[in-house]
Amino acid sequence: MSQLDPHKKRLTRITCAEHITPFLRTEVENLGYEIQEEDHVAVHIGATLEDCLRLNLHLRTAHHTLWLLTRFRCPSLNALVKEANAFPWEKLIPNDSYFTITSNIEHHSVKNTMYPNLLLKDTIVDRINHKTGTRPDTGPDRSCVVIHLVWKNDRAWIYLNTNGVRLSDRGYRKMPHDAPMRETLAAAILMGMGYDGSTPLVNPMCGSGTLAIEAALIAAGRAPGLFRSDASCLHTMLDLENSYIQMRKKARKSKPVLKDPMPIIATDNNPRAIEAAMKNAQTAGVEHLIDFETCDFADTDIPELGKGEAGMNTGHVILNPEYGLRLGETDKLKTTYSDIGDFFKTKCKGYTGHVFTGSRVLSHEIGLKTCRRQLFFNAQIECRLLSYQLYSGSQKYKSTTNQAQNPRTSQ
Numbered sequence: 001m002s003q004l005d006p007h008k009k010r011l012t013r014i015t016c017a018e019h020i021t022p023f024l025r026t027e028v029e030n031l032g033y034e035i036q037e038e039d040h041v042a043v044h045i046g047a048t049l050e051d052c053l054r055l056n057l058h059l060r061t062a063h064h065t066l067w068l069l070t071r072f073r074c075p076s077l078n079a080l081v082k083e084a085n086a087f088p089w090e091k092l093i094p095n096d097s098y099f100t101i102t103s104n105i106e107h108h109s110v111k112n113t114m115y116p117n118l119l120l121k122d123t124i125v126d127r128i129n130h131k132t133g134t135r136p137d138t139g140p141d142r143s144c145v146v147i148h149l150v151w152k153n154d155r156a157w158i159y160l161n162t163n164g165v166r167l168s169d170r171g172y173r174k175m176p177h178d179a180p181m182r183e184t185l186a187a188a189i190l191m192g193m194g195y196d197g198s199t200p201l202v203n204p205m206c207g208s209g210t211l212a213i214e215a216a217l218i219a220a221g222r223a224p225g226l227f228r229s230d231a232s233c234l235h236t237m238l239d240l241e242n243s244y245i246q247m248r249k250k251a252r253k254s255k256p257v258l259k260d261p262m263p264i265i266a267t268d269n270n271p272r273a274i275e276a277a278m279k280n281a282q283t284a285g286v287e288h289l290i291d292f293e294t295c296d297f298a299d300t301d302i303p304e305l306g307k308g309e310a311g312m313n314t315g316h317v318i319l320n321p322e323y324g325l326r327l328g329e330t331d332k333l334k335t336t337y338s339d340i341g342d343f344f345k346t347k348c349k350g351y352t353g354h355v356f357t358g359s360r361v362l363s364h365e366i367g368l369k370t371c372r373r374q375l376f377f378n379a380q381i382e383c384r385l386l387s388y389q390l391y392s393g394s395q396k397y398k399s400t401t402n403q404a405q406n407p408r409t410s411q
Contacts, residue, residue, distance in 0.1 A: 004069075004091050006049035006238040011068040013159065015042045016061050017184065018377045023191045024061045031058060049233055050243050052162040057225035057251050060187035060214070062167050066148055066159035067233070074156035076109060077119060084123045084158065090131040092145075092160070092236050093124065098137045099145035102161065106152045120149055120158075146232045164232025171227035172284035175208060175276035181320065183224070185378060186214040192374045192385050193316050193354050197221075197257035200305065200315040202351070204297030204343075206266035209277025209290070211318060216286035219261055223251040227284065264290045267300045298343050305350045315351040317344070317390075323358035323381065330361060337365035344368060349392040358383040 016024045018040055025035055025043050031054070037044040047055070052065045059065075069092075072083040093099050101117040110116060121138050124147070129135040146161035168184040189211065195201060197219030203212045217224055226248065234240055268274050274294045281287040293300070297319060305315050319340060324330035337355075344353040345368070352371075357363050358381040372387040 004088065004238060006240060009046040009048050009051075011036075012045050012047040012052060013042050013066040013068070013157075014045065014055065014059070014062050015064045015066065017041065017063065017182075017188075019375050020061050020184070020188045023188045024059070026191070027059050027061060028055070031055065049160075049162065049238060049240060050247075052233065053231060053240065053244050054247055056163045056167060056231060057223045057247055059167065060218070060224050061184050061191070063184065064148070064166065065162045067162050069147075069158045069160055071155070071157040073154055074107075074151055075154045077116065080116060080151070080156060081119055081123050083156070084120055085127055087127075087158070089124045090128045092238070093128060093136055094235075094237055095128050095132040095134040095136055097144060097235060098139065098141065099124070099147060100138060100140055100142055101147050101149065102142075103149040103151070105149070107154075110151075116149060116151060120147070142232065143230065144232065144235045160233060160236070162231060162233040164230075165228070167225065169228075170224055170284075172213065173208060173210065173280050174283055175279050178207065178273075180208050181210045181378065183210055183214060185376065186210045187218075187224070188376065189318070189354075189356055189385055190215055190218060192376075193318060193352070193387065195316050198262060200263045200265075200303050202263075202265045202300060202302055202315070202317045202348075203319070204267045204300045204317070205319050205321055206268045206277055206292075207273050207320070209266055209280050209292075211320065212264055212266035212277065212290050213281050213284050213286060215264055216281070216289040217284065218257070219264065219289060220256045220286060221254040222286070223254060226251055261289055263303050265293070265300065265303070266290050267293045267295050267297065269294065269296045298339060298347075300343075300347075302347050302351070316354060317348050317351050318354040318356065320356045321362075323383075324362055330359065333359075333362055334365045337362045338367060341366040341368050344388055344390050348390045351390050353388040353390050355386045355388075356383060357386065360384075 021038055025038060028043055033045045035043050035045060049067055052067050055065050070087050074080050101121045103117050105113045105116055125135045142164040146164045148159040148161045150157040168182045170183045195215060201215050206212050266277055271294050274292050278292050281290050321336055322333055324333050358378060363386055368388045370386045371389040374385040376383045376385060
């Protein structure tokens with residue numbers, strides 16, 4: 001096989017946000033791949049380029065799928081240039097196309113992390129020009145070929161970023177509203193809740209609808225990558241177009257979790273938020289699975305619960321209130337968080353309640369004991385998904401500790 005055979009398995013690094021690795025690992029394993037290694041922001045597998053395209057179609061929590069091109073000892077910038085120049089870039093990047101360089105660099109000799117990018121770009125261009133007589137264009141656009149450099153200590157890895165544009169940019173959110181949640185984070189939160197589409201889900205304070213839409217995609221069994229018809233690796237000289245077309249056709253035939261879908265209810269007191277959420281759901285093709293309503297969160301209608309498979313009432317209520325960090329002040333939000341606790345106690349019995357928040361201070365105002373706490377990051381904000389078992393009848397609220405780790409507007 002040639003050095004750049006797309007059917008050859010290579011070390012592949014699949015990246016995600018901090019503290020989402022367990023959910024990404026589960027997704028990758030459920031797709032039939034064996035995890036070789038993992039760290040706090042990535043898992044590593046052996047994969048072909050066709051595998052990478054399949055992963056990009058189906059993964060809900062991943063950011064990038066990076067296919068290893070070459071790795072080497074790299075004590076200096078000179079070593080980077082020498083080793084990069086030895087790679088057959090003219091067999092990967094068309095000389096009449098466009099590429100960009102991204103990087104993650106931690107080396108004592110590098111003061112300006114953009115400089116290795118420039119050196120690598122010039123090295124690639126010079127080699128292609130030398131071999132073919134023509135040079136490709138370069139720039140920041142990630143819609144064409146994307147080469148990713150990782151340089152840590154005295155080791156360097158150069159990858160082909162197979163997706164280019166971040167996988168969290170699904171393409172359905174045309175109206176983001178205020179402080180929108182990233183799609184991959186929403187998917188991870190739903191997984192952390194235990195949501196799989198087989199139970200009702202209620203999402204007051206829905207904002208632009210990301211949580212509800214991601215839930216509908218899960219319930220529908222719809223691949224999140226279907227909203228994007230392009231991928232960075234399709235712009236290389238490797239023959240992948242037909243394979244990708246067939247993958248997308250197969251993914252479109254996916255079946256929903258249940259024949260009769262469980263309710264997904266999304267509410268917000270801001271009519272503009274509901275308008276945005278409805279349009280985003282329509283773009284995603286799941287508007288028929290979500291009931292939208294403009295109302296205060298406390299007035300949200302909660303469906304009556306039937307019996308789950310284990311004979312217990314089941315369902316999820318998830319709120320993502322302001323944190324008092326970006327859009328509101330802490331003191332003004334205390335009443336809102338207290339009212340969330342009252343809402344859980346009075347209207348959500350039999351459900352599992354969840355609050356996603358970046359404020360420990362405000363979380364105490366909910367007034368209920370958690371059955372689980374999970375750590376996430378929303379951008380640079382340390383957040384927690386707080387879960388509450390809302391027992392029906394006279395059963396008391398119980399607490400267990402998970403050792404693993406108007407202001408009523410939405411985010």
